[in-house]
Amino acid sequence: MTRNHPHISRRIALRTVAGATLVSVAGCLNDNGGSGTSSDGTTPSGSKGPLTRVAVEGTTLVVELSEEADVNQVNLIQPNGELFGQRDVATGAQQVSFEIGTSYAPGEYRVLALEGEETVQESALSVQPNLSIVEMGIGKNQPEKMWDSSSDKISKEAFVSVENQGSGPDAITQLLFVGDVPYPSDEEGTNYDENDDVSGIYNPEKDTEVDEVVIKPGEQLTLYSYRSPFAFVRGEGTSCESEEQTGSFEVILETRVGANRISNPYSIHYSASEEFDNCEITISED
Structure with a gap:
């Protein structure tokens, strides 16, 4: 995480990208x-x-x-x-x-x-499945992409569009945000990245966190976060500061078939703010 002048060194868990080979349906x-x-x-x-x-x-x-x-x-x-x-x-x-x-x-x-x-x-x-992350965004910045654009709680959550271009189905068992997000999924935040019993995936129809989401061959669907990765929590993750900050993070999908992990890297920018929870966040894909 970097500001305009001083440099902050913090541990960021880097994850590898795992993909499957595209095959015919x-x-x-x-x-x-x-x-x-x-x-x-x-x-x-x-x-x-x-x-x-x-x-x-x-x-x-x-x-x-x-x-x-x-x-x-x-x-x-x-x-x-x-x-x-x-x-x-x-x-x-x-x-x-x-x-x-x-x-x-x-x-x-x-x-x-x-x-x-x-x-x-x-x-x-x-x-064989072949999953890829097509798009991701923050509810506060793109409420029209969320399950309920009028709900206050969507501002702290994220959406992730996933596509399966392979020939086999798969199950997404975890949705993780690791790095310089306000409330990451590792030990610097919600700390569920090593807990196989927690998916971090929200199902709007059931209004609860689900164990997994099945994605069929040729299907594209949208996942919603459940553990508020873009909520500002004092003393956890990254908070707003008086100077602008830039950093990076990864969106990670844990899947069942072949125990594959799919991830995409992103850059993140925080505007300057005198309040720890009142800055603007912008993200871009690396």
Whole structure:
């Protein structure tokens, strides 16, 4: 944290950015019966075999079969080669599904269509989330982005827009603000960054802090903070001073799939004020 003249040295916990590789949402079959990809999950013309579409919808892996499919079982194989699950195919059925939730191992899954003991066809599908922070802001500065622009308590909270461009769902289990914010999530503030039981995420519909938020492949959603990271608390974090101050902080998302951590760095500026809680804050992405 720096002012115009003196320099303040304070410990800032730096976190690394962890991202997932962008992969296709749907896996389809090519003319040779192998695996291919398509943006809409449909089988390319000329493809042969009972499997017409394999895709992730929400937290479910869906397998669609052709009308002529002579298949009595579909198996789903995990990236480590172990069986994830199997589904019997009733006569005339054209779809089976596997609920993968948000505790699955990311990677390439194989779908096997069986007739008796024989594998008739196989398809591969990469299932992996790819989360990124699109935008963040402070309720006081952008009330229109909050759940209730007329509420006084939004001024101390923040919004964070998150997008999942991957092919698998994920669960966001913590929303953290670490660094030179007024009331950070580490030991210099609310001190919940090492507590897995505290998410720091507010659900306006339930009017409470929730354990996690599920984000589906292709979805963009907005998270709201719950622990007031932009509240001025005397003796905690950063307060207003008689001189302008500049610093930096990170917004961090803890996620379940692959135990990944996603973060974005930001710069923060405090205007000068004679009162510890009455300065203007502006932020910008680094």
